[in-house]
Amino acid sequence: MEEEALHFHFDVDGNNFASAGEASVQVKRLLRQMGFSPDTIRRISIAMYEGEINMVIHAHGGDADVYVYPDKIRVVLSDTGPGIKDVSLAMQEGYSTAPDNIRSLGFGAGMGLPNMKRYSDKLEVRSTVGVGTVIEMEFISA
Secondary structure, three states: OOOOOOHHHHHHHHOOOOOOOOOHHHHHHHHHHHHOOOHHHHHHHHHHHHHHHHOOOOOOHHEEEEOOOOEEEEEEEEEEEOOOOOOHHHHHOOOOOOOOHHHHHOOOOHHHHHHOOOOOHEEEEEEEOOOEEEEEEEEOOO
């Protein structure tokens, strides 16, 4: 039987780049207080930040849920945005559907999903066009 997790929920404000990343900063602080390794915290922070930015750019915000177990952290990012038409294409470094005005701000370089995969130990992306996207990441604590 799996041990019960601590659960933290964050609302990701859509279309607000000033607040994008707040959830990952709060999670970093919480995990540091709980004694997780700096490497584990760094990987989670990077992957969560990428997800938050994607939710702001593409989905007008969403939800970030973090489940903390003694030996792993599970992050679930969900939105009701337009969905990802081709997940395998979106997983390729450099592929981006971000509009030019977002790219001019330094976002939308096509590294969001690739970085989430790179820094997590397990990644699952479920997306339905017109419904939204759910991204689940798992991080084994060092």
